[in-house]
Amino acid sequence: MRRPLPFRLAVAAAAAVLAASPAPSTAATSAPSPANLSNLPPLYAAELENARSFVEGMLQAGVVVPVPTDPGGGYTHEQHKRNYRAIYLGGQLYRITGEKRYADYVRDVLLAYAELYPTLGDHPAASNQYTGRLFWQVLNDAVWLVNAVQGYGDVRDGLTIADREKIDAQVFRRAAHFLSVDSQATFDRIHNHATWATAGVGMTGYLLDDKNLVDRALLGSDMSGKSGFLRQTEELFSPDGYYAEGPYYQRYALMPFMVFADAIQRNDPDRRIFERRDGILLKALRTTVQLTYDGYFFPFNDAMKDKSLKTEELYQGVAIAYGQTRDPALLSVARGQGRTVLTPDGLMLARDLAAGKAEPFPFRSMLLRDGPQGDLGAVAILRRGEGPRHTALVAKNSSQGMGHGHFDKLSWQLYDNGHEIVRDYGAARFLNIEAKQGGRYLPENESWAKQTVAHNALVVDQRSHFDGDVKLADSIAPQQLYFSAAPGLQVSSGRVTGAYPDATITRTLVMADIPGLEEPTVIDLVSSDSRSAHTYDLPLHYQGHLMEIGFPVASNAANRPVLGKDHGYQHIWVDATATPAVGDGALTWLLDGRFYTYRFATDGRTKAILAESGANDPEFNLRREPVVILRQEKSGGASFATMLESHGRYDGASEQTVASRSRVSTMRHDRVSGMDVVRLTLNDGRRAAVVVSHDTDPAKGHRTKLGKDTIEWTGFAAVIPLAPEGK
Amino acid sequence: MRRPLPFRLAVAAAAAVLAASPAPSTAATSAPSPANLSNLPPLYAAELENARSFVEGMLQAGVVVPVPTDPGGGYTHEQHKRNYRAIYLGGQLYRITGEKRYADYVRDVLLAYAELYPTLGDHPAASNQYTGRLFWQVLNDAVWLVNAVQGYGDVRDGLTIADREKIDAQVFRRAAHFLSVDSQATFDRIHNHATWATAGVGMTGYLLDDKNLVDRALLGSDMSGKSGFLRQTEELFSPDGYYAEGPYYQRYALMPFMVFADAIQRNDPDRRIFERRDGILLKALRTTVQLTYDGYFFPFNDAMKDKSLKTEELYQGVAIAYGQTRDPALLSVARGQGRTVLTPDGLMLARDLAAGKAEPFPFRSMLLRDGPQGDLGAVAILRRGEGPRHTALVAKNSSQGMGHGHFDKLSWQLYDNGHEIVRDYGAARFLNIEAKQGGRYLPENESWAKQTVAHNALVVDQRSHFDGDVKLADSIAPQQLYFSAAPGLQVSSGRVTGAYPDATITRTLVMADIPGLEEPTVIDLVSSDSRSAHTYDLPLHYQGHLMEIGFPVASNAANRPVLGKDHGYQHIWVDATATPAVGDGALTWLLDGRFYTYRFATDGRTKAILAESGANDPEFNLRREPVVILRQEKSGGASFATMLESHGRYDGASEQTVASRSRVSTMRHDRVSGMDVVRLTLNDGRRAAVVVSHDTDPAKGHRTKLGKDTIEWTGFAAVIPLAPEGK
Numbered sequence A, B: 001m002r003r004p005l006p007f008r009l010a011v012a013a014a015a016a017v018l019a020a021s022p023a024p025s026t027a028a029t030s031a032p033s034p035a036n037l038s039n040l041p042p043l044y045a046a047e048l049e050n051a052r053s054f055v056e057g058m059l060q061a062g063v064v065v066p067v068p069t070d071p072g073g074g075y076t077h078e079q080h081k082r083n084y085r086a087i088y089l090g091g092q093l094y095r096i097t098g099e100k101r102y103a104d105y106v107r108d109v110l111l112a113y114a115e116l117y118p119t120l121g122d123h124p125a126a127s128n129q130y131t132g133r134l135f136w137q138v139l140n141d142a143v144w145l146v147n148a149v150q151g152y153g154d155v156r157d158g159l160t161i162a163d164r165e166k167i168d169a170q171v172f173r174r175a176a177h178f179l180s181v182d183s184q185a186t187f188d189r190i191h192n193h194a195t196w197a198t199a200g201v202g203m204t205g206y207l208l209d210d211k212n213l214v215d216r217a218l219l220g221s222d223m224s225g226k227s228g229f230l231r232q233t234e235e236l237f238s239p240d241g242y243y244a245e246g247p248y249y250q251r252y253a254l255m256p257f258m259v260f261a262d263a264i265q266r267n268d269p270d271r272r273i274f275e276r277r278d279g280i281l282l283k284a285l286r287t288t289v290q291l292t293y294d295g296y297f298f299p300f301n302d303a304m305k306d307k308s309l310k311t312e313e314l315y316q317g318v319a320i321a322y323g324q325t326r327d328p329a330l331l332s333v334a335r336g337q338g339r340t341v342l343t344p345d346g347l348m349l350a351r352d353l354a355a356g357k358a359e360p361f362p363f364r365s366m367l368l369r370d371g372p373q374g375d376l377g378a379v380a381i382l383r384r385g386e387g388p389r390h391t392a393l394v395a396k397n398s399s400q401g402m403g404h405g406h407f408d409k410l411s412w413q414l415y416d417n418g419h420e421i422v423r424d425y426g427a428a429r430f431l432n433i434e435a436k437q438g439g440r441y442l443p444e445n446e447s448w449a450k451q452t453v454a455h456n457a458l459v460v461d462q463r464s465h466f467d468g469d470v471k472l473a474d475s476i477a478p479q480q481l482y483f484s485a486a487p488g489l490q491v492s493s494g495r496v497t498g499a500y501p502d503a504t505i506t507r508t509l510v511m512a513d514i515p516g517l518e519e520p521t522v523i524d525l526v527s528s529d530s531r532s533a534h535t536y537d538l539p540l541h542y543q544g545h546l547m548e549i550g551f552p553v554a555s556n557a558a559n560r561p562v563l564g565k566d567h568g569y570q571h572i573w574v575d576a577t578a579t580p581a582v583g584d585g586a587l588t589w590l591l592d593g594r595f596y597t598y599r600f601a602t603d604g605r606t607k608a609i610l611a612e613s614g615a616n617d618p619e620f621n622l623r624r625e626p627v628v629i630l631r632q633e634k635s636g637g638a639s640f641a642t643m644l645e646s647h648g649r650y651d652g653a654s655e656q657t658v659a660s661r662s663r664v665s666t667m668r669h670d671r672v673s674g675m676d677v678v679r680l681t682l683n684d685g686r687r688a689a690v691v692v693s694h695d696t697d698p699a700k701g702h703r704t705k706l707g708k709d710t711i712e713w714t715g716f717a718a719v720i721p722l723a724p725e726g727k
Helices: A006-019 A034-039 A042-061 A075-097 A100-119 A138-158 A161-182 A192-207 A211-219 A229-235 A247-267 A273-290 A312-325 A328-337 A344-354 A443-449 A470-475 B006-019 B034-039 B042-061 B075-097 B100-119 B138-158 B161-182 B192-208 B211-219 B229-235 B247-267 B273-290 B312-325 B328-337 B344-354 B443-449 B470-475
Strands: A366-369 A377-384 A391-398 A411-416 A419-422 A479-484 A489-500 A503-512 A521-529 A533-541 A545-549 A572-578 A583-591 A594-602 A607-613 A626-635 A638-647 A649-651 A656-658 A664-672 A675-682 A687-692 A701-706 A709-714 A717-722 B366-369 B377-384 B391-398 B411-416 B419-422 B479-484 B489-500 B503-512 B521-529 B533-541 B545-549 B572-578 B583-591 B594-602 B607-613 B626-635 B638-647 B649-651 B656-658 B664-672 B675-682 B687-692 B701-706 B709-714 B717-722
Touching (some): A042 A075, A042 A100, A042 A344, A075 A100, A075 A138, A100 A138, A100 A161, A138 A161, A138 A192, A138 A247, A161 A192, A192 A211, A192 A247, A229 A273, A247 A273, A247 A312, A273 A312, A366 A479, A377 A489, A391 A503, A419 A638, A489 A717, A503 A687, A503 A717, A521 A533, A521 A675, A533 A638, A583 A607, A583 A664, A594 A649, A594 A664, A664 A701, A675 A701, A687 A709, B042 B075, B042 B344, B075 B100, B100 B138, B100 B161, B138 B161, B138 B247, B161 B192, B192 B211, B192 B229, B211 B229, B229 B273, B247 B312, B273 B312, B273 B366, B312 B328, B312 B344, B328 B344, B377 B479, B377 B489, B377 B503, B391 B489, B419 B638, B503 B717, B521 B675, B533 B638, B583 B664, B594 B649, B594 B664, B626 B638, B638 B664, B638 B675, B664 B701, B675 B701
Antiparallel strands (some): A366 A377, A489 A503, A521 A638, A533 A626, A572 A607, A594 A638, A607 A626, A649 A656, A664 A675, A675 A687, A701 A709, B366 B377, B377 B391, B391 B411, B411 B419, B479 B489, B489 B503, B503 B521, B521 B638, B533 B626, B545 B583, B572 B607, B583 B594, B607 B626, B649 B656, B664 B675, B675 B687, B701 B709
């Protein structure tokens, strides 16, 4: 086996890059002198300063390695997190500055762990079967190892043999054994927790020159290749680099993938790890960036909504990907992050950024297929415009995504003007806040956040998709029927069969430029093929203050009832209900100076429920957010046609208000021979039809006649101008 | 009488300043050539570009002067607003560029008004007795005149005699007559509407060389000086430059004050208008800026919360004040505004700003006395720190402030970390949004926003101060008992007698540095001297998501009742109630990464009501915001001692949480011989007392003994360290 020197290789590479700087430098292979450090690019210099500041604080506090007692957010939890950061950064500081006190501190901390580790059994605050040693769950122990082994690698060569052997044996071999043997069930999963575990164990193997550990990490604990890191790169990402659990976990999972792959590349370059499966890891990194709006991840599934590209896990990933690709678009991602890492890749990235080599990241409309073979549904992203206030529509036609998945098949979100307009609740959780269940997922994550009605997804008979059964949900994926990113007429259409025993749901979202209307305008067509009688609820979770309700409502102004008993309905307060007359109903809200009108066609029997989340929530765990639910009670199938129109401006500073009212006067929806026809009449008299044939043959012509309107088009969907009324 | 040439003087001055630029220039008194315009400072150049863009759009649309029909926000309302802007800016553009088409357009628009104006009677959309002609209320007509007369002044000399006479007679004399004669009741008020009217009429007088109009404007319609502009400068601002209606109206009122004063200064320099009353107008301008946090005005009384220094009315004021004072702090205000005006003052300001002469505006703790003589209460501002995230506490011990005043005596607000933490609802209104009552004040402005319980003010027997009677309220002002801006121990104390027949309310707010606690820490002491039995409610309207409630609550989780029937109580949903045990109760919320704990001492009988605004609001007119109400039912007086502690950090990006729980373990409140003693024990064992003697003699010593604690101090208030428990 090749002598692995990943960390010393890194030293040499770092020194080489430093030497290439315009600053005066000494021999390229010696430890860099302070003079070398005086002309660093700003991003890297700031990172060095951050690291120094943090590690100096830790040095002053001395070695503090407490017996683990607290759950997430508690003192011992946070201290062990601080420690792995200190080990990681202390090692890097030693490598970069040559100052021995950093190496000494890392050694002393690890010697303290060498005393502690052998005494540890299961963590006392364990809450599930995945129990850790230093932390309450094994995942955190894996994260500890991934960080600590990197810092250790930077100082290990300079230790006495006795210290080295003690730390090797009592800390790293024990930790690797705990993760790969004692926690074999986690280690052999095809799951991001296993990625962290295999990364920690594999990097330990490289450092300790232990081929067995490396092979277990790469090929699974039985070395068959049925599990392990390599298998994970095949199973956890779709061919488009989409990770089944969704963007929030994609970001998290990506770090061990990238860091371990980087170590593999340096130790086993013949494996060509970054070229595997058509470069899946680098593709996944770019896809992670595509899954954001204004820097924030689309928050579907169990996602914290404050998670953005400015996250520790991605600083490594972006630097490593830049090292592999020199893609100038990654520089602008790093600029947005305002952070990098203290590796040679980070230094090169910072230099090139400072040299003005950055180019904008190419955000675009795209279809991200889900599933290892790309056949388990998809996430469709429709974008319009550029910059932080552009429009993005996200159609979530992807698979359940395991335990963190939500029962939200065919749900969607809309971003516009820098905000989430049609929104996803994300997870019900306050990360690391002790008073909120120790920072864990809250009970309302199950009872509300995961339920179908908490999403912009069709609910049948007030029960969640798959009746809330994760196993069933994981066995059935939606299909992406059609996708088009054609300018001015972007379309995504998906279908799910099996979310309900008697309902095949099809949803087509059209983001179209319609003459006379502002952008974005979205048409949403939802139908269910069913045989029996059902109640169909179509919620729209919006953000903004209601300005106008275009139909009479019955208000629960002095006593708000709750909408239902379970499946999330118990968390919904009903403000008002209405049954608008035949034609269409509309309501308008205002958010940050922009008006949005949600309009729905009705045969006079669709009920509108204006409501708010937050009922049955004695601990104030939920955010209170408005929702409008359209309800149809039908024997057999049902169909909904709605539109979301953005319009006008409200400017508080100049007290100017423009177009605060919808530009649409009427909306009519017809289904003819399986085709959907939505006819709009604007206030200025103009008329147009948005038509969907649901036929994916781009060359096939379609024709329908409705009253005086004869409508002809070719392909899946179209916007057709109609003659004004009476002409 | 001196020959008035305000606008031609302005031309000459502008040309002079332009000539002083480093750009090549021709004769100083000629119209500036395009070459002169090529080297303008950025702020002025951008303004010129804005103006060109707007006026070009108007030119393309042609002259559109519709018959008035719509209320605020409607088409004719907005068109007449656009027209006065076009007249004003068109005149300026002509003066600056010499391009005749601008003058022609202004002339044509005014000739159209000359046709329209004689045909007008009362506006058809009038909603009160102050009916306008061009607009639904006379105020807007005055604003029209203030703007239009300035633009007309820039073009008038170049008109044919026939056009000039027609416009003089049919537009400006008629408008001035309408405002000063037909609308005499408004004109002779001591009120900001009258300031706009007198400014418009007076500036028309200067332009038309009509001494009678000028004198009416300056001295009132009877020229006695009992009303009119000069009297307004004496009556409407306090000696500290505070305007009784509050910051939102101060901003609005200031524009006609400054613009007309500027015209007076140029036409009647001997009046020394800017030196009157110790420079009250310039003082008022600076005070207006002091009444902001992060650029936004403190939103008490009928205020729109999105109103900031970036407001049309203040661009003029800042430029005129800079012209008078050359105060470099005003340059940083202009930089924050990012706007200026196309006057010689605006040009000089923009030049000096570009030359780097700006200095930070000196925001500071200050007491702003209210009332013409400064004896009608006060607004106390306590600031700590600097920059956009500094802390500011506002104690509103000022007078009612007329019809836009709220029944909120001794209320307070707290800003911290860039946010309003303890908040004021402001007005219930959506300005210029037609669907919301035509953009007028909503019914909920009376039923909620003005009521005492909608504020952080003591409510007795669930009725608003002065029983909601504006006349009574205007006749009684609070007293400011004490104010200190001493670093580390800032104090404001106020009292109101007469808000209730049987309750004299005293409130003392202390913002102190307490060893072991983070800043800001606020102690709030509220007491009522009463004889009979009453219910005392102390609401705290906060902003954030509840993290922890330190006492058991009875939740209305599935059926929220309403708290009361009237005086605002009908708009409060009750989420939960509690009667915490003897000692203290606390609740913690999170806002933008910062935790806040509100703690109150209790004898075991104080009830805590956790609630939210938004009940009985079928039109969704109200924002839904949380409030906690402390309720005491007492025979005789009552007293509340509460504290607001800020602590810790939540950082979603790094997933770091620090000190999410209060650092205080217990809080005890004692009243001894009229003194308040609040004793705190921290989690780390430290103890301290915050003591208030209520004795304004700074030299007087005070002493009290409570249990083992002997506490001695001098003066009104102090923070005294206490020995730890058991020592």
